[in-house]
Amino acid sequence: MAAVIRAMIGRASGLRVHKRADEIEGSDSARIAFRRLASDIQSALVEVGVRAEQRGWAQARQNGVETKRVFVEHGLKVIEPSAEMMTEFRAIGRIMMDEWVKRAGPDGEAIAQALSR
Numbered sequence: 001m002a003a004v005i006r007a008m009i010g011r012a013s014g015l016r017v018h019k020r021a022d023e024i025e026g027s028d029s030a031r032i033a034f035r036r037l038a039s040d041i042q043s044a045l046v047e048v049g050v051r052a053e054q055r056g057w058a059q060a061r062q063n064g065v066e067t068k069r070v071f072v073e074h075g076l077k078v079i080e081p082s083a084e085m086m087t088e089f090r091a092i093g094r095i096m097m098d099e100w101v102k103r104a105g106p107d108g109e110a111i112a113q114a115l116s117r
Contacts, residue, residue: 034042068078081089097115101108 034045037045071078097112101112104111
């Protein structure tokens, strides 16, 4: 089964599968290739994707912990931002995203929507 999944992933490169098989992002050809797979293969790919996402988030959290440790080790003072500062950061981020979407057009809009999920 693993060899089949690797082969199918190769054919559907550029595809991002979410926890549900109907939430597929990628090129039209990648989505078509995915939908042509047998349902058990689709399910296996979704399961592998979910596990990979979980590992990725766990690694990101670990990287954050390690980065903070190195900063402190080298004498940097690491503080948590206040709620007010985070609110300001989010507001600035929204402005930056809106400006970028205007320049990027429909593709940028699609990316912004995917990021907001």
